[in-house]
Amino acid sequence: MPTVDRRTDLLDLAQGMIQERGYNAFSFKDLAARVGIKTASVHYHFPSKGELGLQVMKRYLDQLEECLRTWAELPSETARLRAFVGSYRDTENQGAICLCGSMASDIQTLNAPIHSPINRYLERSEQWVVQCVQAGLESGEFLSTLPPETLAMSLLPSLQGALILSRVQGGGTLLTAVEQSFFASLGVLDERP
Amino acid sequence: MPTVDRRTDLLDLAQGMIQERGYNAFSFKDLAARVGIKTASVHYHFPSKGELGLQVMKRYLDQLEECLRTWAELPSETARLRAFVGSYRDTENQGAICLCGSMASDIQTLNAPIHSPINRYLERSEQWVVQCVQAGLESGEFLSTLPPETLAMSLLPSLQGALILSRVQGGGTLLTAVEQSFFASLGVLDERP
DNA sequence: GTCTATAAACTGATAGAC
DNA sequence: GTCTATCAGTTTATAGAC
Numbered sequence: 001m002p003t004v005d006r007r008t009d010l011l012d013l014a015q016g017m018i019q020e021r022g023y024n025a026f027s028f029k030d031l032a033a034r035v036g037i038k039t040a041s042v043h044y045h046f047p048s049k050g051e052l053g054l055q056v057m058k059r060y061l062d063q064l065e066e067c068l069r070t071w072a073e074l075p076s077e078t079a080r081l082r083a084f085v086g087s088y089r090d091t092e093n094q095g096a097i098c099l100c101g102s103m104a105s106d107i108q109t110l111n112a113p114i115h116s117p118i119n120r121y122l123e124r125s126e127q128w129v130v131q132c133v134q135a136g137l138e139s140g141e142f143l144s145t146l147p148p149e150t151l152a153m154s155l156l157p158s159l160q161g162a163l164i165l166s167r168v169q170g171g172g173t174l175l176t177a178v179e180q181s182f183f184a185s186l187g188v189l190d191e192r193p
Numbered sequence: 194m195p196t197v198d199r200r201t202d203l204l205d206l207a208q209g210m211i212q213e214r215g216y217n218a219f220s221f222k223d224l225a226a227r228v229g230i231k232t233a234s235v236h237y238h239f240p241s242k243g244e245l246g247l248q249v250m251k252r253y254l255d256q257l258e259e260c261l262r263t264w265a266e267l268p269s270e271t272a273r274l275r276a277f278v279g280s281y282r283d284t285e286n287q288g289a290i291c292l293c294g295s296m297a298s299d300i301q302t303l304n305a306p307i308h309s310p311i312n313r314y315l316e317r318s319e320q321w322v323v324q325c326v327q328a329g330l331e332s333g334e335f336l337s338t339l340p341p342e343t344l345a346m347s348l349l350p351s352l353q354g355a356l357i358l359s360r361v362q363g364g365g366t367l368l369t370a371v372e373q374s375f376f377a378s379l380g381v382l383d384e385r386p
Numbered sequence: 387g388t389c390t391a392t393a394a395a396c397t398g399a400t401a402g403a404c
Numbered sequence: 405g406t407c408t409a410t411c412a413g414t415t416t417a418t419a420g421a422c
Contacts, residue, residue: 006405024217025302027397041406043399097298101354104361105290105298109218115361122362146377153363153370154355158347161294161354168297168308169315170346177346184339185378199387220415234388236417 007045009035015056019096023053023106050111053103057117060099064121068128077136078188084129085179088159092166092175101160122156129155136186143187155182200238202228208249212289216246216299243304246296250310253292257314261321270329271381277322278372281352285359285368294353315349322348329379336380348375 013034017026028039028049035042046052071083091098100121103110107118130152136142144151158181162174180190206227210219221232221242228235239245264276284291293314296303300311323345329335337344351374355367373383 021301022215022217022299024215025299028399029396037405038407039398040400040408044405047399049398101357102298105295105357106215106218107360108214119362122358126363146373150370150373153367154351154374157354157358157367157371158351159354160358161350161352162347164294164298164357165315165350165353167300169312174346174350177343178350180343181339181347181374181378185374221417222414230387231389232416233390233418237387240417242416 006035006037010042010045010052011056011059014052015060015099016096018053018056018102019091019094019099022102024109050113053110054114054117057099057103057114057121061117061121061124064124068124077132077139077141078183080132081129081136081183084125084132085159085175085182088163089172089175092163092172095167097163097167098160101164104160105164126152126156133186141188144185146185151182151185158182199228199230203235203238203245204249204252207245208253208292209289211246211249211295212284212287212292215295217302243307246303247307247310250292250296250307250314254310254314254317257317261317270325270332270334271376273325274322274329274376277325278352278368278375281356282365282368285356285365288360290356290360291353294357297353298357319345319349326379334381337378339378344375344378351375 010031013031014026017030028042032039032042042052046055067083067087071080074080074083088098100118103114103118104122107115110118130149133142133148133152137144137148155178158178159175162178166172166174183190203224206224207219210223221235225232225235235245239248260276260280264273267273267276281291293311296307296311297315300308303311323342326335326341326345330337330341348371351371352368355371359365359367376383
């Protein structure tokens, strides 16, 4: 699938393989074969596998920031948080897990430089959820006795775990359960026909 | 670390490496080196890596059943569920993730036979949590408007995700947040000094 | 049970030609 | 940018001796 930029193709492909199979289960040979070049040519674009992984993760972090900017336009904290959960559902529908969750599960095998974008991805996500929850509690949109940090901190692992487990069992029902539990904790009633 | 049974040593070691580094990041060479034999000798005990993985996972499923039997003795549903969460905390304290969570994140790269014990592990865990929640709701120990299945289904992914993310960031605080959110959803107040 | 020897394939990577 | 050629090391596995 050649698009305009070979480098971008490789980033896309690598990201997809990491989200589908894991960092330690893809090789330059896989990449090269799918894009129609030789493995040595991949090294022209990315000197090492570590560098490729780093660039994939950095771009993913940028994409998160872009999403957060888009979601800032939404009319309510509920809508913002639904959009956040929705992005995980999109990933699930592709038969993939979050790139960051995939990297996190392989963290002990990754070299140091990639740790910081992984870290920042989680940090930023959590921080953003905390802000949403806090704003919703202050405006009266949400109602909860628990501290907003506790609620917010439990959402991220839930979503990551739901994606990881859903490919084995449960499919979309896990994510639905997580979403319902979370919004119920915020006192948001489930909207049904 | 030679104990009585070499086969058991290899199972223990393999399990540890999968929980710490992932299935695709350990080799027969690693195993052999640590146990002090050659890789060919490992093949005497386990014909293939797939078979080894399968046996590790089967044993882990047996260990779960044993835990559930032990926890049946506990005096309340709250105690049972705290013990369940506690077992995840033990794993976290070892710097590891759940074997099943690790396998699940690599599911696309694993051959068919290992799928069923992974599946059963999740199935059994969820089923058990549902039973606890249901019993607690019926006895009045818990209080919730959400269906017990929804609550129970959201716990497992939360715990798995918390372990996976905790090695990157947050440490034990993620698991604590998950635990507090879960028990709050059941109307169980946090016990503090 | 463990060893040596061996195999075929793969892995990440480099050098240098086109 | 991509190729060929080549590299050293790893990975999973088998055959057969001790």
